[in-house]
Amino acid sequence: NAGVTQTPKFRILKIGQSMTLQCTQDMNHNYMYWYRQDPGMGLKLIYYSVGAGITDKGEVPNGYNVSRSTTEDFPLRLELAAPSQTSVYFCASSYQGLNSPLHFGNGTRLTVT
Amino acid sequence: AQSVTQPDIHITVSEGASLELRCNYSYGATPYLFWYVQSPGQGLQLLLKYFSGDTLVQGIKGFEAEFKRSQSSFNLRKPSVHWSDAAEYFCAVGFSGGYNKLIFGAGTRLAVHP
Numbered sequence: 001n002a003g004v005t006q007t008p009k010f011r012i013l014k015i016g017q018s019m020t021l022q023c024t025q026d027m028n029h030n031y032m033y034w035y036r037q038d039p040g041m042g043l044k045l046i047y048y049s050v051g052a053g054i055t056d057k058g059e060v061p062n063g064y065n066v067s068r069s070t071t072e073d074f075p076l077r078l079e080l081a082a083p084s085q086t087s088v089y090f091c092a093s094s095y096q097g098l099n100s101p102l103h104f105g106n107g108t109r110l111t112v113t
Numbered sequence: 114a115q116s117v118t119q120p121d122i123h124i125t126v127s128e129g130a131s132l133e134l135r136c137n138y139s140y141g142a143t144p145y146l147f148w149y150v151q152s153p154g155q156g157l158q159l160l161l162k163y164f165s166g167d168t169l170v171q172g173i174k175g176f177e178a179e180f181k182r183s184q185s186s187f188n189l190r191k192p193s194v195h196w197s198d199a200a201e202y203f204c205a206v207g208f209s210g211g212y213n214k215l216i217f218g219a220g221t222r223l224a225v226h227p
Contacts, residue, residue: 042217042218043217059214101162102159104156107154
């Protein structure tokens with residue numbers, strides 16, 4: 001009963017490094033999302049996908065890229081890490097978008113120094 | 114522009130006391146409304162949701178919320194708080210019109226005194 005799995009849980013990057021945050025879900029959900037959570041700011045949508053091969057920008061997409069080659073996986077790529085990307089990142093999935101609840105992973109805490 | 118406001122950043126209540134967490138939104142039509150809870154080090158879990166119909170909705174863990182269209186509010190309530198309810202609570206509002214996203218409020222952190 002895995003649900004949404006995110007790896008890694010923690011990561012420290014130096015400025016300019018790149019990394020991929022992994023997200024996989026085993027619920028056969030069509031919709032997947034990446035959010036970042038900053039203290040006192042709630043969650044901001046970075047990118048989302050409504051199905052394999054389809055992705056779109058959210059509220060704060062700059063500095064990130066995504067792909068969705070399978071229904072299960074939705075990796076988030078940081079190409080040139082910046083201190084402003086220090087945050088907690090959450091992946092989520094849902095069956096039908098707005099009219100179904102989001103299932104969240106446990107998050108990845110990223111620090112860029 | 115669409116927005117979600119949770120006016121209270123931090124609330125402290127005594128165990129057994131009643132609780133009300135406020136949420137207001139700005140939108141021209143009736144949106145989809147949600148409350149999520151986040152325990153430390155965890156992702157968010159859905160407490161309850163409102164799409165249409167009865168404006169008082171029941172959720173898990175004894176929570177309920179009431180949609181008031183005239184006030185553009187969706188406040189979360191619980192009659193008697195338990196120590197395990199200490200967490201951060203997020204109101205989220207879904208806006209339709211082809212953009213499948215939720216806008217989250219900044220959250221209210223709840224502390225429970227024994």
